[in-house]
Amino acid sequence: MTQATRLNFNQTPGTLSQYARALFAKGSGQKEPQLPSLEAMQTGVRADRNKVIAYADVCGFDSAAAQLPLTYPHILAFPLHMELMLHKSFPLALMGLVHIRNSISQYRAIDCQEKLDIRCFISNSERTDKGLEFDIKTEIDIAGERVWESVSTNLARIGGGAKKVASNQLRPALPQFEMAERWLLASNLGRRYARVSGDSNPIHLFAASAKLFGFKSHIAHGMWSKARTAAALQKKLGSDACRITTEFKLPVFLPTTVELNYNRGEQTMAFDLRDTKGQKVHMKGEIQRL
Structure with a gap:
Protein backbone atom coordinates (compact mmCIF):
# COMPACT_ATOMS: atom_id res chain seq x y z
CA MET A 1 0.00 0.00 0.00
CA THR A 2 1.43 3.37 -1.02
CA GLN A 3 2.12 5.67 1.90
CA ALA A 4 0.14 8.90 1.77
CA THR A 5 1.83 12.22 1.14
CA ARG A 6 1.04 14.33 4.19
CA LEU A 7 0.69 18.11 4.04
CA ASN A 8 0.99 19.80 7.44
CA PHE A 9 -0.15 23.39 7.97
CA ASN A 10 0.57 25.64 10.92
CA GLN A 11 -1.73 28.34 9.57
CA THR A 12 -4.86 28.22 7.45
CA PRO A 13 -4.00 28.59 3.74
CA GLY A 14 -5.46 31.67 2.03
CA THR A 15 -8.32 30.77 -0.29
CA LEU A 16 -7.96 33.83 -2.56
CA SER A 17 -4.44 32.79 -3.52
CA GLN A 18 -5.70 29.23 -3.92
CA TYR A 19 -8.28 30.30 -6.50
CA ALA A 20 -5.62 32.27 -8.34
CA ARG A 21 -3.60 29.04 -8.53
CA ALA A 22 -6.69 27.07 -9.51
CA LEU A 23 -7.34 29.25 -12.56
CA PHE A 24 -4.04 28.08 -14.03
CA ALA A 25 -4.19 24.46 -12.86
CA LYS A 26 -5.01 22.47 -16.00
CA GLY A 27 -4.69 18.92 -14.76
CA SER A 28 -2.69 16.13 -16.36
CA GLY A 29 -5.06 15.44 -19.26
CA GLN A 30 -4.82 11.69 -18.65
CA LYS A 31 -7.68 9.58 -19.98
CA GLU A 32 -7.52 7.34 -16.93
CA PRO A 33 -6.23 9.59 -14.13
CA GLN A 34 -5.05 7.90 -10.96
CA LEU A 35 -5.73 9.85 -7.79
CA PRO A 36 -2.77 10.15 -5.43
CA SER A 37 -2.76 9.20 -1.78
CA LEU A 38 -2.82 12.65 -0.16
CA GLU A 39 -3.80 14.01 3.23
CA ALA A 40 -3.69 17.48 4.78
CA MET A 41 -3.60 18.27 8.48
CA GLN A 42 -3.90 21.32 10.69
CA THR A 43 -3.98 21.14 14.49
CA GLY A 44 -5.11 23.57 17.15
CA VAL A 45 -7.58 25.38 14.89
CA ARG A 46 -9.87 27.79 16.70
CA ALA A 47 -12.76 29.52 14.94
CA ASP A 48 -12.82 33.31 14.77
CA ARG A 49 -15.96 34.36 16.65
CA ASN A 50 -16.64 37.34 14.36
CA LYS A 51 -16.37 35.16 11.27
CA VAL A 52 -18.71 32.59 12.80
CA ILE A 53 -21.29 35.33 13.49
CA ALA A 54 -21.04 36.62 9.91
CA TYR A 55 -21.45 33.06 8.56
CA ALA A 56 -24.45 32.42 10.81
CA ASP A 57 -26.13 35.61 9.59
CA VAL A 58 -25.72 34.67 5.91
CA CYS A 59 -26.86 31.06 6.41
CA GLY A 60 -29.74 31.54 8.85
CA PHE A 61 -28.20 30.11 12.03
CA ASP A 62 -28.50 31.71 15.46
CA SER A 63 -25.59 34.18 15.49
CA ALA A 64 -25.78 34.49 19.30
CA ALA A 65 -25.15 30.79 19.91
CA ALA A 66 -21.93 29.82 21.68
CA GLN A 67 -21.58 26.70 19.51
CA LEU A 68 -20.42 26.41 15.93
CA PRO A 69 -23.16 26.04 13.31
CA LEU A 70 -23.50 22.43 12.17
CA THR A 71 -21.90 23.12 8.78
CA TYR A 72 -19.20 25.57 9.92
CA PRO A 73 -16.40 23.01 10.41
CA HIS A 74 -16.60 22.48 6.63
CA ILE A 75 -15.52 26.12 6.26
CA LEU A 76 -12.50 25.49 8.49
CA ALA A 77 -11.56 22.38 6.49
CA PHE A 78 -12.23 23.79 3.02
CA PRO A 79 -8.77 25.39 2.57
CA LEU A 80 -7.23 21.98 3.23
CA HIS A 81 -9.52 20.45 0.58
CA MET A 82 -8.20 23.06 -1.84
CA GLU A 83 -4.59 22.23 -1.04
CA LEU A 84 -5.22 18.55 -1.76
CA MET A 85 -6.70 19.35 -5.16
CA LEU A 86 -3.97 21.89 -5.98
CA HIS A 87 -1.12 19.51 -5.16
CA LYS A 88 1.25 18.83 -8.06
CA SER A 89 0.36 15.12 -8.01
CA PHE A 90 -3.39 15.74 -8.30
CA PRO A 91 -4.30 14.96 -11.95
CA LEU A 92 -7.61 16.86 -12.32
CA ALA A 93 -8.32 20.53 -13.08
CA LEU A 94 -9.91 21.96 -9.95
CA MET A 95 -12.07 24.53 -11.76
CA GLY A 96 -13.84 21.78 -13.70
CA LEU A 97 -14.93 19.77 -10.66
CA VAL A 98 -18.57 19.56 -9.55
CA HIS A 99 -19.62 18.98 -5.93
CA ILE A 100 -22.37 16.36 -6.21
CA ARG A 101 -22.86 14.93 -2.70
CA ASN A 102 -22.03 15.81 0.88
CA SER A 103 -22.53 14.07 4.21
CA ILE A 104 -21.85 15.72 7.57
CA SER A 105 -21.93 13.89 10.91
CA GLN A 106 -21.66 15.83 14.17
CA TYR A 107 -21.36 13.78 17.36
CA ARG A 108 -21.72 16.63 19.84
CA ALA A 109 -21.99 20.41 19.86
CA ILE A 110 -18.68 22.20 19.31
CA ASP A 111 -17.97 25.32 21.33
CA CYS A 112 -16.53 28.27 19.40
CA GLN A 113 -13.52 28.41 21.73
CA GLU A 114 -12.49 24.77 21.37
CA LYS A 115 -9.33 23.86 19.46
CA LEU A 116 -9.87 21.50 16.55
CA ASP A 117 -7.48 19.03 14.93
CA ILE A 118 -8.46 18.70 11.27
CA ARG A 119 -7.44 15.90 8.92
CA CYS A 120 -8.58 15.73 5.29
CA PHE A 121 -7.70 13.07 2.75
CA ILE A 122 -8.65 11.80 -0.68
CA SER A 123 -10.75 8.68 -0.26
CA ASN A 124 -12.82 6.48 -2.58
CA SER A 125 -12.97 7.04 -6.34
CA GLU A 126 -15.32 5.50 -8.91
CA ARG A 127 -15.80 5.68 -12.67
CA THR A 128 -19.40 6.45 -13.69
CA ASP A 129 -21.16 7.27 -16.96
CA LYS A 130 -20.53 10.97 -16.22
CA GLY A 131 -16.84 10.72 -15.35
CA LEU A 132 -14.70 10.15 -12.27
CA GLU A 133 -16.20 10.58 -8.82
CA PHE A 134 -13.96 10.88 -5.77
CA ASP A 135 -14.39 11.63 -2.08
CA ILE A 136 -12.58 14.00 0.23
CA LYS A 137 -13.09 12.88 3.80
CA THR A 138 -12.68 15.24 6.75
CA GLU A 139 -12.16 14.14 10.34
CA ILE A 140 -12.18 16.63 13.23
CA ASP A 141 -11.03 15.71 16.73
CA ILE A 142 -10.87 17.63 19.99
CA ALA A 143 -8.33 16.26 22.49
CA GLY A 144 -8.48 12.89 20.74
CA GLU A 145 -12.31 12.76 20.61
CA ARG A 146 -13.97 12.53 17.17
CA VAL A 147 -16.59 15.29 17.16
CA TRP A 148 -17.32 15.90 13.48
CA GLU A 149 -16.65 14.31 10.11
CA SER A 150 -17.78 14.70 6.53
CA VAL A 151 -17.53 13.18 3.07
CA SER A 152 -17.58 15.50 0.06
CA THR A 153 -18.04 13.75 -3.29
CA ASN A 154 -16.80 15.55 -6.40
CA LEU A 155 -17.21 14.74 -10.08
CA ALA A 156 -14.65 15.29 -12.84
CA ARG A 157 -16.39 15.08 -16.22
CA ILE A 158 -14.20 12.74 -18.25
CA GLY A 159 -15.15 10.81 -21.36
CA GLY A 160 -14.96 7.05 -21.60
CA GLY A 161 -16.81 6.22 -18.40
CA ALA A 162 -19.26 3.40 -17.94
CA LYS A 163 -22.06 3.40 -20.51
CA LYS A 164 -25.34 4.85 -19.38
CA VAL A 165 -28.23 2.43 -19.60
CA ALA A 166 -31.00 3.80 -21.79
CA SER A 167 -34.45 3.97 -20.24
CA ASN A 168 -37.85 4.74 -21.76
CA GLN A 169 -39.52 4.93 -18.40
CA LEU A 170 -41.22 8.12 -17.32
CA ARG A 171 -39.68 10.03 -14.46
CA PRO A 172 -41.27 9.06 -11.16
CA ALA A 173 -43.47 11.64 -9.52
CA LEU A 174 -41.71 13.84 -6.99
CA PRO A 175 -42.38 12.95 -3.35
CA GLN A 176 -44.97 14.80 -1.34
CA PHE A 177 -43.93 16.60 1.84
CA GLU A 178 -45.85 17.79 4.88
Whole structure:
Protein backbone atom coordinates (compact mmCIF):
# COMPACT_ATOMS: atom_id res chain seq x y z
CA MET A 1 0.00 0.00 0.00
CA THR A 2 1.43 3.37 -1.02
CA GLN A 3 2.12 5.67 1.90
CA ALA A 4 0.14 8.90 1.77
CA THR A 5 1.83 12.22 1.14
CA ARG A 6 1.04 14.33 4.19
CA LEU A 7 0.69 18.11 4.04
CA ASN A 8 0.99 19.80 7.44
CA PHE A 9 -0.15 23.39 7.97
CA ASN A 10 0.57 25.64 10.92
CA GLN A 11 -1.73 28.34 9.57
CA THR A 12 -4.86 28.22 7.45
CA PRO A 13 -4.00 28.59 3.74
CA GLY A 14 -5.46 31.67 2.03
CA THR A 15 -8.32 30.77 -0.29
CA LEU A 16 -7.96 33.83 -2.56
CA SER A 17 -4.44 32.79 -3.52
CA GLN A 18 -5.70 29.23 -3.92
CA TYR A 19 -8.28 30.30 -6.50
CA ALA A 20 -5.62 32.27 -8.34
CA ARG A 21 -3.60 29.04 -8.53
CA ALA A 22 -6.69 27.07 -9.51
CA LEU A 23 -7.34 29.25 -12.56
CA PHE A 24 -4.04 28.08 -14.03
CA ALA A 25 -4.19 24.46 -12.86
CA LYS A 26 -5.01 22.47 -16.00
CA GLY A 27 -4.69 18.92 -14.76
CA SER A 28 -2.69 16.13 -16.36
CA GLY A 29 -5.06 15.44 -19.26
CA GLN A 30 -4.82 11.69 -18.65
CA LYS A 31 -7.68 9.58 -19.98
CA GLU A 32 -7.52 7.34 -16.93
CA PRO A 33 -6.23 9.59 -14.13
CA GLN A 34 -5.05 7.90 -10.96
CA LEU A 35 -5.73 9.85 -7.79
CA PRO A 36 -2.77 10.15 -5.43
CA SER A 37 -2.76 9.20 -1.78
CA LEU A 38 -2.82 12.65 -0.16
CA GLU A 39 -3.80 14.01 3.23
CA ALA A 40 -3.69 17.48 4.78
CA MET A 41 -3.60 18.27 8.48
CA GLN A 42 -3.90 21.32 10.69
CA THR A 43 -3.98 21.14 14.49
CA GLY A 44 -5.11 23.57 17.15
CA VAL A 45 -7.58 25.38 14.89
CA ARG A 46 -9.87 27.79 16.70
CA ALA A 47 -12.76 29.52 14.94
CA ASP A 48 -12.82 33.31 14.77
CA ARG A 49 -15.96 34.36 16.65
CA ASN A 50 -16.64 37.34 14.36
CA LYS A 51 -16.37 35.16 11.27
CA VAL A 52 -18.71 32.59 12.80
CA ILE A 53 -21.29 35.33 13.49
CA ALA A 54 -21.04 36.62 9.91
CA TYR A 55 -21.45 33.06 8.56
CA ALA A 56 -24.45 32.42 10.81
CA ASP A 57 -26.13 35.61 9.59
CA VAL A 58 -25.72 34.67 5.91
CA CYS A 59 -26.86 31.06 6.41
CA GLY A 60 -29.74 31.54 8.85
CA PHE A 61 -28.20 30.11 12.03
CA ASP A 62 -28.50 31.71 15.46
CA SER A 63 -25.59 34.18 15.49
CA ALA A 64 -25.78 34.49 19.30
CA ALA A 65 -25.15 30.79 19.91
CA ALA A 66 -21.93 29.82 21.68
CA GLN A 67 -21.58 26.70 19.51
CA LEU A 68 -20.42 26.41 15.93
CA PRO A 69 -23.16 26.04 13.31
CA LEU A 70 -23.50 22.43 12.17
CA THR A 71 -21.90 23.12 8.78
CA TYR A 72 -19.20 25.57 9.92
CA PRO A 73 -16.40 23.01 10.41
CA HIS A 74 -16.60 22.48 6.63
CA ILE A 75 -15.52 26.12 6.26
CA LEU A 76 -12.50 25.49 8.49
CA ALA A 77 -11.56 22.38 6.49
CA PHE A 78 -12.23 23.79 3.02
CA PRO A 79 -8.77 25.39 2.57
CA LEU A 80 -7.23 21.98 3.23
CA HIS A 81 -9.52 20.45 0.58
CA MET A 82 -8.20 23.06 -1.84
CA GLU A 83 -4.59 22.23 -1.04
CA LEU A 84 -5.22 18.55 -1.76
CA MET A 85 -6.70 19.35 -5.16
CA LEU A 86 -3.97 21.89 -5.98
CA HIS A 87 -1.12 19.51 -5.16
CA LYS A 88 1.25 18.83 -8.06
CA SER A 89 0.36 15.12 -8.01
CA PHE A 90 -3.39 15.74 -8.30
CA PRO A 91 -4.30 14.96 -11.95
CA LEU A 92 -7.61 16.86 -12.32
CA ALA A 93 -8.32 20.53 -13.08
CA LEU A 94 -9.91 21.96 -9.95
CA MET A 95 -12.07 24.53 -11.76
CA GLY A 96 -13.84 21.78 -13.70
CA LEU A 97 -14.93 19.77 -10.66
CA VAL A 98 -18.57 19.56 -9.55
CA HIS A 99 -19.62 18.98 -5.93
CA ILE A 100 -22.37 16.36 -6.21
CA ARG A 101 -22.86 14.93 -2.70
CA ASN A 102 -22.03 15.81 0.88
CA SER A 103 -22.53 14.07 4.21
CA ILE A 104 -21.85 15.72 7.57
CA SER A 105 -21.93 13.89 10.91
CA GLN A 106 -21.66 15.83 14.17
CA TYR A 107 -21.36 13.78 17.36
CA ARG A 108 -21.72 16.63 19.84
CA ALA A 109 -21.99 20.41 19.86
CA ILE A 110 -18.68 22.20 19.31
CA ASP A 111 -17.97 25.32 21.33
CA CYS A 112 -16.53 28.27 19.40
CA GLN A 113 -13.52 28.41 21.73
CA GLU A 114 -12.49 24.77 21.37
CA LYS A 115 -9.33 23.86 19.46
CA LEU A 116 -9.87 21.50 16.55
CA ASP A 117 -7.48 19.03 14.93
CA ILE A 118 -8.46 18.70 11.27
CA ARG A 119 -7.44 15.90 8.92
CA CYS A 120 -8.58 15.73 5.29
CA PHE A 121 -7.70 13.07 2.75
CA ILE A 122 -8.65 11.80 -0.68
CA SER A 123 -10.75 8.68 -0.26
CA ASN A 124 -12.82 6.48 -2.58
CA SER A 125 -12.97 7.04 -6.34
CA GLU A 126 -15.32 5.50 -8.91
CA ARG A 127 -15.80 5.68 -12.67
CA THR A 128 -19.40 6.45 -13.69
CA ASP A 129 -21.16 7.27 -16.96
CA LYS A 130 -20.53 10.97 -16.22
CA GLY A 131 -16.84 10.72 -15.35
CA LEU A 132 -14.70 10.15 -12.27
CA GLU A 133 -16.20 10.58 -8.82
CA PHE A 134 -13.96 10.88 -5.77
CA ASP A 135 -14.39 11.63 -2.08
CA ILE A 136 -12.58 14.00 0.23
CA LYS A 137 -13.09 12.88 3.80
CA THR A 138 -12.68 15.24 6.75
CA GLU A 139 -12.16 14.14 10.34
CA ILE A 140 -12.18 16.63 13.23
CA ASP A 141 -11.03 15.71 16.73
CA ILE A 142 -10.87 17.63 19.99
CA ALA A 143 -8.33 16.26 22.49
CA GLY A 144 -8.48 12.89 20.74
CA GLU A 145 -12.31 12.76 20.61
CA ARG A 146 -13.97 12.53 17.17
CA VAL A 147 -16.59 15.29 17.16
CA TRP A 148 -17.32 15.90 13.48
CA GLU A 149 -16.65 14.31 10.11
CA SER A 150 -17.78 14.70 6.53
CA VAL A 151 -17.53 13.18 3.07
CA SER A 152 -17.58 15.50 0.06
CA THR A 153 -18.04 13.75 -3.29
CA ASN A 154 -16.80 15.55 -6.40
CA LEU A 155 -17.21 14.74 -10.08
CA ALA A 156 -14.65 15.29 -12.84
CA ARG A 157 -16.39 15.08 -16.22
CA ILE A 158 -14.20 12.74 -18.25
CA GLY A 159 -15.15 10.81 -21.36
CA GLY A 160 -14.96 7.05 -21.60
CA GLY A 161 -16.81 6.22 -18.40
CA ALA A 162 -19.26 3.40 -17.94
CA LYS A 163 -22.06 3.40 -20.51
CA LYS A 164 -25.34 4.85 -19.38
CA VAL A 165 -28.23 2.43 -19.60
CA ALA A 166 -31.00 3.80 -21.79
CA SER A 167 -34.45 3.97 -20.24
CA ASN A 168 -37.85 4.74 -21.76
CA GLN A 169 -39.52 4.93 -18.40
CA LEU A 170 -41.22 8.12 -17.32
CA ARG A 171 -39.68 10.03 -14.46
CA PRO A 172 -41.27 9.06 -11.16
CA ALA A 173 -43.47 11.64 -9.52
CA LEU A 174 -41.71 13.84 -6.99
CA PRO A 175 -42.38 12.95 -3.35
CA GLN A 176 -44.97 14.80 -1.34
CA PHE A 177 -43.93 16.60 1.84
CA GLU A 178 -45.85 17.79 4.88
CA MET A 179 -44.16 21.17 5.33
CA ALA A 180 -42.70 23.89 3.14
CA GLU A 181 -41.06 27.28 3.42
CA ARG A 182 -39.88 29.70 0.74
CA TRP A 183 -36.63 31.61 0.54
CA LEU A 184 -35.96 34.66 -1.63
CA LEU A 185 -32.34 34.49 -2.86
CA ALA A 186 -30.83 37.82 -3.87
CA SER A 187 -28.40 38.30 -6.74
CA ASN A 188 -25.56 39.06 -4.32
CA LEU A 189 -26.00 35.85 -2.28
CA GLY A 190 -22.97 34.19 -3.89
CA ARG A 191 -20.75 37.15 -3.05
CA ARG A 192 -22.05 37.31 0.52
CA TYR A 193 -21.43 33.60 1.06
CA ALA A 194 -18.00 33.83 -0.58
CA ARG A 195 -16.97 36.48 1.98
CA VAL A 196 -17.90 34.28 4.95
CA SER A 197 -16.84 30.91 3.51
CA GLY A 198 -13.73 31.66 1.46
CA ASP A 199 -15.28 29.86 -1.54
CA SER A 200 -14.76 32.50 -4.22
CA ASN A 201 -15.31 30.34 -7.28
CA PRO A 202 -16.25 32.78 -10.11
CA ILE A 203 -19.35 30.77 -11.02
CA HIS A 204 -20.98 32.05 -7.82
CA LEU A 205 -20.06 35.73 -7.95
CA PHE A 206 -21.43 37.47 -11.04
CA ALA A 207 -23.39 36.53 -14.16
CA ALA A 208 -20.48 37.61 -16.36
CA SER A 209 -17.89 35.52 -14.50
CA ALA A 210 -20.19 32.48 -14.45
CA LYS A 211 -20.70 32.70 -18.23
CA LEU A 212 -16.95 32.29 -18.72
CA PHE A 213 -17.40 28.77 -17.32
CA GLY A 214 -20.46 27.86 -19.37
CA PHE A 215 -23.28 28.88 -17.02
CA LYS A 216 -26.13 31.13 -18.15
CA SER A 217 -25.82 33.10 -14.91
CA HIS A 218 -24.18 32.86 -11.50
CA ILE A 219 -25.36 30.14 -9.14
CA ALA A 220 -25.80 29.75 -5.40
CA HIS A 221 -23.18 27.71 -3.56
CA GLY A 222 -24.36 24.16 -2.90
CA MET A 223 -22.95 24.38 0.62
CA TRP A 224 -24.98 27.54 1.26
CA SER A 225 -28.13 25.61 0.31
CA LYS A 226 -27.07 22.84 2.66
CA ALA A 227 -26.21 25.24 5.49
CA ARG A 228 -29.50 27.13 5.11
CA THR A 229 -31.36 23.81 5.23
CA ALA A 230 -29.42 22.69 8.31
CA ALA A 231 -30.24 25.99 10.01
CA ALA A 232 -33.94 25.47 9.31
CA LEU A 233 -34.22 21.79 10.22
CA GLN A 234 -31.71 21.00 12.98
CA LYS A 235 -33.62 23.06 15.53
CA LYS A 236 -36.82 21.22 14.55
CA LEU A 237 -35.00 17.89 14.99
CA GLY A 238 -33.77 19.10 18.38
CA SER A 239 -30.43 17.31 18.50
CA ASP A 240 -26.81 18.50 18.45
CA ALA A 241 -25.70 14.98 17.45
CA CYS A 242 -26.98 14.46 13.94
CA ARG A 243 -26.12 13.57 10.36
CA ILE A 244 -27.24 15.57 7.33
CA THR A 245 -26.74 14.06 3.88
CA THR A 246 -27.40 15.88 0.61
CA GLU A 247 -27.30 15.32 -3.12
CA PHE A 248 -26.82 18.41 -5.27
CA LYS A 249 -29.01 17.92 -8.34
CA LEU A 250 -29.56 21.12 -10.35
CA PRO A 251 -27.89 24.55 -10.04
CA VAL A 252 -29.79 27.42 -8.39
CA PHE A 253 -29.44 30.44 -10.69
CA LEU A 254 -29.51 33.80 -8.94
CA PRO A 255 -31.65 35.73 -8.20
CA THR A 256 -34.57 33.42 -7.56
CA THR A 257 -37.04 32.04 -5.03
CA VAL A 258 -36.79 28.42 -3.88
CA GLU A 259 -38.89 26.20 -1.65
CA LEU A 260 -37.65 23.89 1.09
CA ASN A 261 -39.98 20.91 1.48
CA TYR A 262 -39.66 18.53 4.43
CA ASN A 263 -41.35 15.94 6.57
CA ARG A 264 -41.40 16.22 10.33
CA GLY A 265 -39.98 13.29 12.28
CA GLU A 266 -38.52 12.57 15.70
CA GLN A 267 -35.53 10.64 14.35
CA THR A 268 -35.26 11.49 10.64
CA MET A 269 -36.50 14.32 8.43
CA ALA A 270 -36.39 13.97 4.64
CA PHE A 271 -36.25 17.14 2.53
CA ASP A 272 -35.70 18.62 -0.88
CA LEU A 273 -35.14 22.09 -2.32
CA ARG A 274 -37.18 22.96 -5.42
CA ASP A 275 -38.14 25.83 -7.67
CA THR A 276 -41.43 27.47 -6.77
CA LYS A 277 -43.25 25.59 -9.56
CA GLY A 278 -42.29 22.35 -7.83
CA GLN A 279 -40.78 20.92 -11.02
CA LYS A 280 -37.01 21.18 -10.55
CA VAL A 281 -35.24 19.61 -7.57
CA HIS A 282 -32.02 21.45 -6.76
CA MET A 283 -31.02 19.41 -3.72
CA LYS A 284 -32.41 16.49 -1.72
CA GLY A 285 -31.44 14.60 1.41
CA GLU A 286 -32.25 13.91 5.02
CA ILE A 287 -31.22 14.92 8.52
CA GLN A 288 -31.27 12.35 11.32
CA ARG A 289 -30.47 12.05 15.01
CA LEU A 290 -27.35 10.17 16.03
